[in-house]
Amino acid sequence: MEITVSVNGKPERRDVEPRLLLCYFLRDVLGLTGTHVGCETSLCGACTVLVDGKAVKSCTRLAVQCDGQEVTTIEGLARNGELHPMQAAFREHHGLQCGFCTPGMILAAVDLVDSGEARDETAVRHGLEGNLCRCTGYQNIVTAVLEAAGSSS
Amino acid sequence: MIPTSFDYVAPESLDEAVALLQKHGDDAKVLTGGQSLIPLLRLRLARPGVVVDLRKLSDLGRIESAGEALEIGAAATHAEVMNSAAALEKCPLLSETAGEIGDVQVRNTGTIGGSLVHADPAADWPAAMLALGATMVLSGPQGERAVAAEDFFVGLLESAAQPGEILTGIRVTVPRQPAARAYRKLAQSASGFALAGAAVQLALDGDTIAEARIGITGVAEHAYRPREVEAALTGGALDASSVETACASAAEGVEVLEDIHAGAAYRGHLASVLTKRAVLAAIERAHGHAS
Ligand SMILES: Cc1cc2nc3c(=O)[nH]c(=O)nc-3n(C[C@H](O)[C@H](O)[C@H](O)COP(=O)(O)OP(=O)(O)OC[C@H]3O[C@@H](n4cnc5c(N)ncnc54)[C@H](O)[C@@H]3O)c2cc1C
Numbered sequence: 057m058e059i060t061v062s063v064n065g066k067p068e069r070r071d072v073e074p075r076l077l078l079c080y081f082l083r084d085v086l087g088l089t090g091t092h093v094g095c096e097t098s099l100c101g102a103c104t105v106l107v108d109g110k111a112v113k114s115c116t117r118l119a120v121q122c123d124g125q126e127v128t129t130i131e132g133l134a135r136n137g138e139l140h141p142m143q144a145a146f147r148e149h150h151g152l153q154c155g156f157c158t159p160g161m162i163l164a165a166v167d168l169v170d171s172g173e174a175r176d177e178t179a180v181r182h183g184l185e186g187n188l189c190r191c192t193g194y195q196n197i198v199t200a201v202l203e204a205a206g207s208s209s
Numbered sequence: 210m211i212p213t214s215f216d217y218v219a220p221e222s223l224d225e226a227v228a229l230l231q232k233h234g235d236d237a238k239v240l241t242g243g244q245s246l247i248p249l250l251r252l253r254l255a256r257p258g259v260v261v262d263l264r265k266l267s268d269l270g271r272i273e274s275a276g277e278a279l280e281i282g283a284a285a286t287h288a289e290v291m292n293s294a295a296a297l298e299k300c301p302l303l304s305e306t307a308g309e310i311g312d313v314q315v316r317n318t319g320t321i322g323g324s325l326v327h328a329d330p331a332a333d334w335p336a337a338m339l340a341l342g343a344t345m346v347l348s349g350p351q352g353e354r355a356v357a358a359e360d361f362f363v364g365l366l367e368s369a370a371q372p373g374e375i376l377t378g379i380r381v382t383v384p385r386q387p388a389a390r391a392y393r394k395l396a397q398s399a400s401g402f403a404l405a406g407a408a409v410q411l412a413l414d415g416d417t418i419a420e421a422r423i424g425i426t427g428v429a430e431h432a433y434r435p436r437e438v439e440a441a442l443t444g445g446a447l448d449a450s451s452v453e454t455a456c457a458s459a460a461e462g463v464e465v466l467e468d469i470h471a472g473a474a475y476r477g478h479l480a481s482v483l484t485k486r487a488v489l490a491a492i493e494r495a496h497g498h499a500s
């Protein structure tokens with residue numbers, strides 16, 4: 057089935073099987089391997105991308121559901137070689153170690169800040185419940201998100 | 210982890226969707242948020258030949274205030290209900306319940322209608338629907354019919370929606386005032402689903418409870434109203450010990466579920482404790498003090 061999805065601002069027209077998950081459309085069809093697949097059971101959040109600006113788990117969405125929609129992956133955040141403020145805050149505050157959870161974590165955090173939900177530490181921790189990290193213990197992630205929230209408001 | 214092949218259709222109208230379901234019968238599956246269906250497709254526990262996606266039926270996503278009622282489109286996402294000004298003003302139990310579901314990503318995608326039809330025994334919405342006395346509106350080949358929440362949850366993963374029927378909306382009557390409400394849940398920490406949860410909607414009259422409606426989820430094969438508790442609370446006082454006594458029978462007469470996360474005795478106990486906490490939280494919110 058033919059679909060057109062705007063991915064990081066670029067319209068991508070492809071013929072895909074209806075059963076293709078969005079995460080594999082991004083990784084295998086478009087070669088955007090920044091979207092990681094961790095659990096593939098909707099639990100870890102590593103595969104989080106933005107669809108029409110909202111954080112969703114791309115392992116729990118069909119590519120065909122995104123026909124006509126806008127998808128933002130981690131590759132689409134930096135502008136003209138400059139890191140997005142959320143990426144910069146993660147780097148500054150050591151919000152990552154192995155980096156596996158990071159693309160999903162950053163996109164979930166971007167949605168959180170954009171929707172005005174990153175009010176305080178409790179709200180950020182609650183807002184990132186859908187994203188698991190095996191390395192950092194979360195503390196530095198929360199610090200990074202709070203800083204990015206402060207600098208963008 | 211790869212679903213079996215299926216055809217995918219996104220009809221432009223409700224009539225077209227109903228006709229597609231009629232044509233394909235058991236081979237068709239409705240898709241809204243996919244937060245329950247896609248995991249089942251991946252595990253091949255669901256193997257539909259045709260998936261009918263309702264995403265183009267934009268009317269199904271509306272949340273509207275109509276006099277003394279609130280009409281919630283079945284395809285409204287949990288996040289849309291949570292953030293709806295009309296829901297917050299007229300029926301805040303809806304906003305509170307929505308905020309307790311899963312995580313941000315699930316709330317951004319999953320829909321109230323999908324959750325109700327899926328009828329997971331540990332889902333949050335069924336408890337609120339029972340406490341609010343909501344009505345489910347279904348469309349099928351024979352036209353429209355309305356089903357009361359109490360008749361809607363009929364078994365484990367089984368709702369009154371028949372194959373071929375589409376849940377189009379949920380009608381909620383604005384609760385009798387002065388009202389008090391709360392939802393209390395103990396979440397299974399990995400999935401976020403309720404080990405047990407109690408939604409409470411009260412009408413207050415000075416220092417007594419004039420009316421109590423409660424929905425309990427996570428405890429039995431499907432959400433239920435603990436009638437004995439409701440009766441014991443009605444006309445009763447607002448103090449903690451009266452409430453605790455009234456809530457003791459929250460799992461009475463119910464066949465309590467048991468699994469690796471919680472045994473039956475524990476779950477039954479949770480039903481009473483969470484009901485008590487919800488009732489007291491509701492009263493405290495309404496009166497600004499814990500009595
Ligand atoms: C990680 C995770 C955590 C979760 N945590 C919670 C939680 O804490 N509490 C909770 O309550 N839920 C939780 N859920 C479930 C979530 O709420 C789902 O969104 C919901 O159960 C299904 O809604 P959906 O729109 O995604 O439906 P879908 O997955 O699209 O459909 C579900 C079922 O309903 C049918 N259906 C859907 N819409 C209609 C309709 N309008 N008419 C007729 N049939 C229809 C489909 O055919 C399918 O059988 C969680 C899910 C995930 C993935």
Ligand code: FES
Binds near residue numbers: 094098113116
């Ligand atoms: S890979 Fe999608 S949630 Fe884990």
Ligand code: FES
Binds near residue numbers: 152158191
């Ligand atoms: S940095 Fe390794 S999983 Fe989060």
